[in-house]
Amino acid sequence: MPSVFIKTYGCQMNERDSEAVAAQLVAKGYTLAPSEAVADVILLNTCSVRDFAEKKAVGKMQNIAADVRKNRPDVVLGFLGCMAQSRGQELIDKLPDVDLVLGTQKFHHAADYLDEILAGRRDKIVDVAAEQGSEATIREHLLYGKVAKNGDGHKPPPPVTAFVSIMQGCNQRCTFCIVPDTRGEERSRGIADIVAECRQLVSRGVKEITLLGQIVTSYGKRDGVAVGVTPAVEPGVTPGGSTPGSSKRLEISHIVPGGKMPPSTAGGTPAATSPFVQLLDAVHEIEGLERIRFTAPHPKGYGDDLIEAYARLHKLVESAHLPVQSGSDRVLKLMHRGYTRERFLGIVKKLRRAKPDISITTDIIVGFPGETEDDFEQTLSLAREVEFDNAYIFKYSPRRDTPAAGMPDQVPLKIREERNHRLLETINEIGKRKYEAFIGRRTQILVEGPSKKNPARMTGRTRCNKIVVFEGSDRHRGQLLDVKITRAGSFTLYGDPAIVNL
């Protein structure tokens, strides 16, 4: 059988999509190649959020294509995901060596299309059409992590953490963002279906699940009753997992989008909960699951029910990624974000009241069209006021067919770079202080496996999503451990092995 190498650009949703494609191909008998140099099929799963990400993927494919043309003409090349969706046939016109262009609603067809190409039945395939029900197709997981099963039969151990896609698409129409075009309209999977997938993962040893979507706080809001009627299809985790039909499964009748939980099932749930909080409640019931995370929410979606869920659901960890984008009301309005600086600060305050130790991270765009020095200063002051644990900073990048790309007063690159640099300094300085405050504290970590930088050491994460490196061994994998923090590096903590071994 052929071997495949998938390179992923961009967000965690893309990582998850790639994993699902890899699992689909492995189930068909493909092996996962350790590098592109030895693969029979090379797929690039792309990102369109900034021009830089697109250029990187196109440049990579150009290099691969040049090599393949010269040395291995039978290798199949494909673009998947967001850039494939937004550019379609144009990619093959530009790079004629590419055989497959697969859009964001089509990942589950990858194996069939590759079969056809490899068998010589079809030459080129471009499929970027919308497909009803595609939100429920990202369900296969690689049981043995992301590493290939090698020829020597060595299997990496099953993962401790897993990502579960709960929805696709976005309807926010932020003026800078291409995602509504690349990912389509918001569509949510049913709660029972998601819970069945999570349950199977937990039965395979997963301890922590991250619920994924472009805007998870909008989960189920548009789908009405449909959220509850997606059939609970057996996810393709593995045969022999727990049955989705077990008695603990939430039934369809429990889901009342935007409405109330039936009193008989409430169990302490507040009277009115959003579909997303209903989903959190349902996942929280899974026995053996230790931690729940989610990403990414929209600040607008942080209703009191969600804040209350942090206080009520002990598996929901003290960590929130709240993309603020700007600290200036004027810019927030131009961005079409739907909240003000004050509203954002109010959410942060409520979250910290509910969970004083909660870590808050964010995304910020610098140099949005029309952003003045004063607007930027307001972003700096917001960062200082909130004291984010970390922030992803993006230089504004004009995206085609987005309103912001045509706005007046585009900010010159030099100024965008300079603001990026200044904000980064502020974020790093705050982060340093926040991380150093952990020194001497005992904290619980979930051990994920060997450290990437130094495989002789182990890493885990605190509930507030900070990486802790410590001198452990493989037997700590998957365990919840109390460690004492001895040192803080750049966005990394170091734990005391003496405490670990107690």
Ligand code: 5AD
């Ligand atoms: N330019 C720069 N950053 C962007 N993002 C989204 N669109 C753009 C753009 N056009 C950033 C936002 C978002 C993150 C995933 O990417 O901060 O939260």
